[in-house]
Amino acid sequence: MAGRNAERLNSVWAALLAAFVMWYFIFGLQLFNFWVSMAVAAALLTAVALWQQGAPLSRKELNKQALVLGLLSALVLYLIFVVGNILSGWIFSFAGEQVASVYENKAQASPWLIAFLLLFIIGPAEEIFWRGFVQRRFVARWGDWSGLLAATAAYTLVHIWAANLMLLLAAMVGGLFWGYLYQRSGSLAPVIISHAVWDVLIFILLPVA
Numbered sequence: 001m002a003g004r005n006a007e008r009l010n011s012v013w014a015a016l017l018a019a020f021v022m023w024y025f026i027f028g029l030q031l032f033n034f035w036v037s038m039a040v041a042a043a044l045l046t047a048v049a050l051w052q053q054g055a056p057l058s059r060k061e062l063n064k065q066a067l068v069l070g071l072l073s074a075l076v077l078y079l080i081f082v083v084g085n086i087l088s089g090w091i092f093s094f095a096g097e098q099v100a101s102v103y104e105n106k107a108q109a110s111p112w113l114i115a116f117l118l119l120f121i122i123g124p125a126e127e128i129f130w131r132g133f134v135q136r137r138f139v140a141r142w143g144d145w146s147g148l149l150a151a152t153a154a155y156t157l158v159h160i161w162a163a164n165l166m167l168l169l170a171a172m173v174g175g176l177f178w179g180y181l182y183q184r185s186g187s188l189a190p191v192i193i194s195h196a197v198w199d200v201l202i203f204i205l206l207p208v209a
Helices: 002-029 034-053 064-091 095-108 111-142 144-162 165-185 189-205
Strands: none
Touching (some): 002 144, 064 095, 111 144
8 A cells, every 4th residue: 555655646746847847848938828838738737637547526526516616716716816916015016017927928819718728728727637636645645734735835836937926926825725625625626617717817807917
């Protein structure tokens, strides 16, 4: 059993290394279209997660309860970010500039394409990988809270290549929020809905900058 657990954890470390490399190309080098690059990278990581442990949720988990919880949690997280954006502007003199720089990527594609990629590829794929694969295996190895914090740390640090403190803080808050939602609900369905809808809210419908 110990050997099996170590093997499962090794597969996570390898996948995380791949994620760090891909995020370096996306956020650091910025060689290609940001949104297409994110969609491809997220899809590749999802393929790894599916290959390692199969389907992350069943059809019966995609129900009305999951939809309502996902939509409400997306709204709650959006409001958290609205308040956080105001507070960060008071605390950090550079906050506004860094938040605005995140939105500069919107110029690389039409709002309709961005919304489609966020709603149907990037948001769901990130949750399947970060919560459904990384957090799930970290929790199995270290327990609920240690696993949640370790997965959130990885999700946060992978964004370090952007050299943007506000983006790192956003990733940390989002990682903790969705990680806790996954832990409490026991299902990836509301978490996928929450992340996908929040993405569209924060980037397309009601941007904070």
